[in-house]
Amino acid sequence: xxxxxxxxxxxxxxxxxxxxxxxxxxxxxxxxxxxxxxxxxxxxxxxxxxxxxxxxxxxxxxxxxxxxxxxxxxxxxxxxxxxxxxxxxxxxxxxxxxxxxxxxxxxxxxxxxxxxxxxxxxxxxx
Amino acid sequence: xxxxxxxxxxxxxxxxxxxxxxxxxxxxxxxxxxxxxxxxxxxxxxxxxxxxxxxxxxxxxxxxxxxxxxxxxxxxxxxxxxxxxxxxxxxxxxxxxxxxxxxxxxxxxxxxxxxxxxxxxxxxxx
DNA sequence: CAGTATCCATAGTGATACTG
DNA sequence: CAGTATCACTATGGATACTG
Numbered sequence: 432x433x434x435x436x437x438x439x440x441x442x443x444x445x446x447x448x449x450x451x452x453x454x455x456x457x458x459x460x461x462x463x464x465x466x467x468x469x470x471x472x473x474x475x476x477x478x479x480x481x482x483x484x485x486x487x488x489x490x491x492x493x494x495x496x497x498x499x500x501x502x503x504x505x506x507x508x509x510x511x512x513x514x515x516x517x518x519x520x521x522x523x524x525x526x527x528x529x530x531x532x533x534x535x536x537x538x539x540x541x542x543x544x545x546x547x548x549x550x551x552x553x554x555x556x557x
Numbered sequence: 558x559x560x561x562x563x564x565x566x567x568x569x570x571x572x573x574x575x576x577x578x579x580x581x582x583x584x585x586x587x588x589x590x591x592x593x594x595x596x597x598x599x600x601x602x603x604x605x606x607x608x609x610x611x612x613x614x615x616x617x618x619x620x621x622x623x624x625x626x627x628x629x630x631x632x633x634x635x636x637x638x639x640x641x642x643x644x645x646x647x648x649x650x651x652x653x654x655x656x657x658x659x660x661x662x663x664x665x666x667x668x669x670x671x672x673x674x675x676x677x678x679x680x681x682x683x
Numbered sequence: 684c685a686g687t688a689t690c691c692a693t694a695g696t697g698a699t700a701c702t703g
Numbered sequence: 704c705a706g707t708a709t710c711a712c713t714a715t716g717g718a719t720a721c722t723g
Contacts, residue, residue: 439665440664440665440666440668441665442588442589442592442661442664442665443589443592443593443608443609443610444610445610445611447665447668448668448672449661449664449665449668450664452664452665452667452668452671453588453660453661453664454585456660456663456664457583457588457660458695459580459695459696460696462568462579462583463568463569466568466569467569475704475705476704476705476706477704477705480705482569483569484569484570484571485571487696487697487698487699488705488706488707489696489697489698489699489706489707489708490695490696490697491706492705492706492707493695493696499678500674500675500678500679501671501674501675502670502671502673502674502675502678511704512704513704513705514703514704514705514706515704515705516704516705516706523667523670523671523674526663526667527663529659530656530659530660530663531660533655533656533659534579534582534583534656534657534660535568535575535579537582537652537653537656538566538568538575538576538578538579538582539565539566539567539568539573539575539578540566541578541649541652542566542573542574542575542578544628544649545578545627545628545649546574547628548626548627548628548649549626549627549628552625552626552628553626584715585715585716586716601684601685602684602685602686603684603685606685611717613716613717613718613719614685614686614687615686615687615688615716615717615718615719616715616716616717617686618685618686618687619715619716637684638684639684639685640684640685640686640723641684641685642684642685642686
């Protein structure tokens with residue numbers, strides 16, 4: 432007797448592994464890293480760190496490792512002094528760029544509207 | 558002298574309010590709640606609680622309040638015994654359904670592929 | 684039924700200094 | 704340059720019981 436897994440993954444199902452997948456692609460920094468990597472070129476650790484403003488080296492490393500583990504990015508090491516490491520989206524990683532870009536554009540495009548809603552809500556003293 | 562805000566919101570900018578917007582629409586439960594509300598009908602608290610499997614009443618309330626504050630949902634109270642409260646997406650809320658559906662479909666559609674990547678990565682003993 | 688209240692656990696950062 | 708190591712914190716989420 433094995434644990435029955437639903438044939439079609441369903442995000443609403445508490446035990447569905449798609450929840451973990453969603454969690455990963457929507458974590459704090461992944462969408463921003465994907466945004467920087469979207470032109471599909473190799474980007475150095477340093478450049479990622481600079482462009483994803485506010486991320487610490489520790490968290491950048493952790494997030495990139497998780498993305499590499501999930502198969503979203505490849506890590507390319509060039510043995511040199513000083514060392515050089517580039518990251519690049521895989522085909523799988525590229526396939527998420529459009530949904531993430533849509534999300535990013537929505538966030539960037541509705542800032543004002545949402546801030547107005549918050550103001551109105553807070554002024555109504557709920 | 559005022560704090561200069563960029564004309565175009567930019568998610569990569571540490572101080573850009575779009576980061577908060579993105580954070581809200583990608584938090585743990587918002588995508589699932591949006592998924593249930595996507596057919597744009599009024600849905601009772603109870604039904605949300607049942608369909609978004611695993612969410613506690615406290616967190617469901619908190620998430621719905623945050624969504625209401627941002628203008629994504631409306632809360633409709635029907636004074637009756639027992640009480641009845643329905644939630645429904647606003648126009649703004651509806652405008653996020655497509656990006657979120659794309660994300661959800663991606664997550665559900667790539668579960669197997671990603672799990673295989675993780676296996677391979679872990680087996681390589683990084 | 685639709686929440687609140689309470690208490691609690693911990694994942695998820697974050698700052699900073701250090702190293703191969 | 705590209706990380707790791709440490710330490711610490713706090714927001715988020717979870718369990719459960721209670722209430723208008």
